[in-house]
Amino acid sequence: MFSSYFKLAIKVLGRHRFFTFISLFGISFTLMILMVTTSFLETELGSHPPLTEKDRMVLLPRLIMKKMVTDTTWSVDTTMLDGQPAYDSTFTVGKMRQNSYSSSSLSYSFLDRYMRDIPGAEAHSFFCADTQFDIFINGKKLNFKTLYSDAAYWEIFDFKFLAGRPFQPSEVERQVQVAVLSRKAAVDYFGTTEQVVGRSIEMDGKQLEVIGIVEQPSNSKGYVTSEVYLPFTLMSGSALTETGFHGPFTAVFLAESPEARATIVEAIRQKAGRIPLPNPEDYNKLELMPATVIGLYAYHMMPVQDDPEGALQMFTMVAIGLMLLFILLPTLNLINLNISRAMERSAEIGVRKAFGAHSGSILAQLVFENVVLTFLGGILGWLFALALIYLVNDSQVLGDTQLQFNTAVFLYSLLICLVFGILSGLLPAYRMSKLHIVNAIKFNAL
Amino acid sequence: MIQLENITKVYQTKVIETTALDNISLEVPEGEFLSIMGPSGCGKSTLLNIMGMIDEPTTGQVTVAGKLVGNYHSKATARFRNEQLGFIFQSFHLINELSVIDNVELPLIYRKVSGKQRRQMAEAALTQVGLSNRMKHFPSQLSGGQKQRVAIARAIVGQPRIILADEPTGNLDSAMGNEIMDILMRLNQEQGTTIVMVTHDETMARKTHRLVRLFDGQQVS
């Protein structure tokens, strides 16, 4: 039965070229967008190295200091008493109000002093991302993004090593001049990734020995995406000795399980309330902003201040809204096309029913035809999506993000096609299947 | 084979009420070839559709092949139609997207019949109407007479006991019309199929066993 439906579906599509073209165009375009979006979300938010354990991580990227003041107003009432003016004054104590505000990443000394023993954290690492260095080699200027970290960094983020190894706690402690390079940095500097381990690279006036090469993370997260990774003890200037709270560092904590992240978040928030501020006249309230990997991602995308969870909610709503809109509009369009075209086929439906088809088989046939159409559109959309992904990656419009199209994305896409096909086919098919036989046959001659 | 008791069909539109059939009682015995005549609009098609269980009377009872017709929209009624009835329409109503053989197979896809067996049965039906050499053609490549023969093949492929034909020769010239008539008569004689045919052609009607005349929704002879 379905093979005969399939045959018919293909023939119907071939016969109504214009309809087929319009529908396929709409479907494939929509599915392309959905597939690229899925690919984008999967690349940015999926669990891939170095963020395989992303669901167990809590990041602490931000420390906020505020000065809170109480609003007081003084008002004077004047009344006439015995021909003399009398004054009556009142103080109103209002709400706490924020007066000044300062927000940035954290200093090493703050982290070292207060953030080493957070309950619920199995491991933690402090690191400083996003420093830039210009390197001159053979008269060419290279700009390398540099990340300074401790040794624990490599345990929490599971980088894929192409060669060599990460630096050890003892090397960090002894300020050994070693470096881990990304594949790109190795290729840019040495022209190859082969036998680079053991050679040295000159940077910031230091001779650094390359001890490892890691695969480039394919996402845009600044706390893992870098070109050179160095022991933080090699940082110059006062970065490590500065006693203020603000500084260039970020912390990451690894929870036992995804659920256990809540404990860490809560512990960090509570701790913030107990830490004495150095200059209460300037700032008298300290807040820490712990965030999950996804929360921090949303935080960077949404206009929300100091609230990654709120940002995540907003991000989710915006994403769902856009997706729905993107699915809904073409679905409505396809429903509309289907209804108008299904009318052309009313005589066929009447004849089928006269020869023993019941409503259910008509419904199945029409939905099936639509699913076939959608899958054709899906294949086209898939090809378009692959082309678009290639273009996006090639042109690097998304920066370091390299979109991937893997099995997960493919399965999501299949699901999207199926849902889309059934949704847009069901309503017209239902209407057609309920047609009265005599009216259907009369409606027009085949 | 078919019993109609006090059948009335009233079409209710916003403006007027049309009585298409007015208290018709009619019995078609098994193996009969019955023709129905009457002026345009007198209710012939309506009557035939009611006999074929594809239209519902306003009042009255319909019994087909010993079964009193109840719910017109049920799966069981669809299956009953599939097994007992074959339709032939004035304007053929073949599915243009399907080849001749696929058109003929249509009633069989709603039965539990293997693909191979479907093909065999469809080939046999096409041979019966003399079109075994046109199986891979499409309806648009056939003459009117050939199309109607395909439609007959489709109506008989499932070996129904009743064939209902609404002006099967109405769109054909007399030579082609006679061919179609011959096929129907042969079917009736050789296989005992009960046939009810609406026609405007006296000579065709005279070839059948019995002629029923309608006028304004009433049986006049």
Ligand SMILES: Nc1ncnc2c1ncn2[C@@H]1O[C@H](COP(=O)(O)OP(=O)(O)OP(=O)(O)O)[C@@H](O)[C@H]1O
């Ligand atoms: N769906 C409908 N709604 C309203 N009136 C209808 C409908 N179908 C048929 N009629 C009316 O019922 C009457 C009988 O129609 P029917 O089609 O049975 O006539 P007929 O005898 O087959 O005519 P013809 O020879 O032209 O085919 C006509 O007056 C027609 O206008």
Ligand SMILES: [Mg+2]
């Ligand atoms: Mg008629």
